[in-house]
Amino acid sequence: MTMEDSTKVKSDLVQIARLALSEKTDDVRLFVARLVRQYRGSEPALAEQLDNYLRTIAPSGASSFMRKESPPAQRSKAGEATAVPVDDESRLSLLKIFNEGPDYPKPLLDASVEQPLAQLLRERKQIKKLAGLGLHPTKSSVFVGAPGVGKTITARWIAAQLGVPLLVLDLTAVMSSLLGKSGANIRAALDYAKRIPCVLFLDEIDAIAKRRSDESDIGELKRLVTVILQEVDEWPPTGLLLAATNHPELIDPALWRRFDLVVDFKSPDATTIEAAINRFLGPDTLKFEKWVETLSYAFQKQSFSDIERDINRLRRTLALGGGTPQKLVEDVVTHKVTELGRAEQIEFALLLDSQTSLSQRSIHEITGVSRDTIRKHRKADSAAASRSRTRTTA
Known part of the structure; x- marks a missing residue:
């Protein structure tokens, strides 16, 4: 076992102990479900044992099996309530939802970042004016930069400025252990985001849009790249799609051409x-x-x-x-x-x-x-x- 693996195992033990001692039974079951998916490839015997416990030991005082309270339904562009999609296997919500108020603090940004973002916001706030001229606003952007430079906070601030919720794709829930299901999860999450007024944020997009020339990846991950390419191509101008990466060199080159705007988040001066x-x-x-x-x-x-x-x-x-x-x-x-x-x-x-x-x-x-x-x-x-x-x- 490598030092990194040992650290991860210790972290998992601490987390599950904390949840168990806090008597958060439902959260314990959800965390064990994540461990099953995590170890199914590298430790199949361990994953099977954990999965058996989940299936045979009923949650005390619970009327449902391994279910997590879903986020409140959002309103579609037509005003209809629409439920947040979940993974069929784990019942985890595919999207995390943040509703920030207009007072959400503006992130500290370099001038080279502020200018393109200000233009993006102006376009999004004047969609009708642009439409009258036969123009579409910027509908997609990818944020590039090291961890901690403000990419996620900026996405939350943009959504707050536009007065809509921020939907963040939850990779833990999306990456299903069932072959072929991850692509369906991504389509379900993105289709949902297309139906409601929102900003969709794909954090760590390099995890699901790697270069298709990478021989170390299985076919499932390569199919995810095709799904992402199609979705970015077909993203409606009525919505805003944001993505972020710490590793631009890992992303499939075809994806860069799909985004309307690339914003480079540099270390602060x-x-x-x-x-x-x-x-x-x-x-x-x-x-x-x-x-x-x-x-x-x-x-x-x-x-x-x-x-x-x-x-x-x-x-x-x-x-x-x-x-x-x-x-x-x-x-x-x-x-x-x-x-x-x-x-x-x-x-x-x-x-x-x-x-x-x-x-x-x-x-x-x-x-x-x-x-x-x-x-x-x-x-x-x-x-x-x-x-x-x-x-x-x-």
């Missing part, structure tokens, strides 16, 4: 990182005001989700009396500086020297940059500034 830090600090912003630039440098190359996690940990520690703002920032910086290259460490040391009251000894302990190096660069910067003033005076 310094300005955006500062804005993120101020937002995540919330009511503690003033306490860390003079350290924001330092934190911004420490968090370079980090995703929004990583920054939010670290800032929240910092705030919790402060709230529980775990140190002063300066000491907490120093701890964050000391941890993050090891991820920087040598040139970046020197630049960071000079920033700390000019922007903080830390001694050069403390800066050396934090960054590993010697005091001689700091003094040498400080003299060089002072000389350069002096020459610049002399030229300006002349």
Whole structure:
């Protein structure tokens, strides 16, 4: 068993123990059903044993077998109630539904991302005007970027701006253990999304739309690519189809041509990182005001989700009396500086020297940059500034 497999097994054990000790019987059965599908290929004996328990041990106090409460029915474009589709085997809903209000916060985005999204929203809000000119709005877009850069949050914000629910395809439910059923599940989910006012979001689309030249995939997955291609081609202009991927190199090339818009979510720049830090600090912003630039440098190359996690940990520690703002920032910086290259460490040391009251000894302990190096660069910067003033005076 690999380390990754061992970690997954431990995680599964913790999850099922938590559900069992919380006496969430229905959730335990649903989780075991997922394990059956997960291990059916790699551990068939284990999967069969788990499946037998599901079929022979009746849920206590339950009148139905392995059923999960479905999300409330949505209204079709004609105003009729329509039930959310489920997988026939597990009874899991194929779609997760998010209904955000108009006050859902705007995600922090780079200018290169904001511009195409603003255009997309303008088009979607003026469909009738475009139709009068014989034009269709952007009906599909794929978001590309590393985990944590805001792809999913952006999809939720777009749906909120348009005043419609966001439907997220649940791959756990869609990927049925029955041969040929996964494609039918995807068609059912997408057909449902076509009938109601909504934004449909296909997260991790590379999992179901891999290159058909990948010999490691079975025919079932290759057929899913064909299903996705057909659905994107036939997507109605009355709806918006969004997708996201962390691995664009895995996606079948034919799919790229089907999407009207490709949006590249880059790692946040310094300005955006500062804005993120101020937002995540919330009511503690003033306490860390003079350290924001330092934190911004420490968090370079980090995703929004990583920054939010670290800032929240910092705030919790402060709230529980775990140190002063300066000491907490120093701890964050000391941890993050090891991820920087040598040139970046020197630049960071000079920033700390000019922007903080830390001694050069403390800066050396934090960054590993010697005091001689700091003094040498400080003299060089002072000389350069002096020459610049002399030229300006002349």
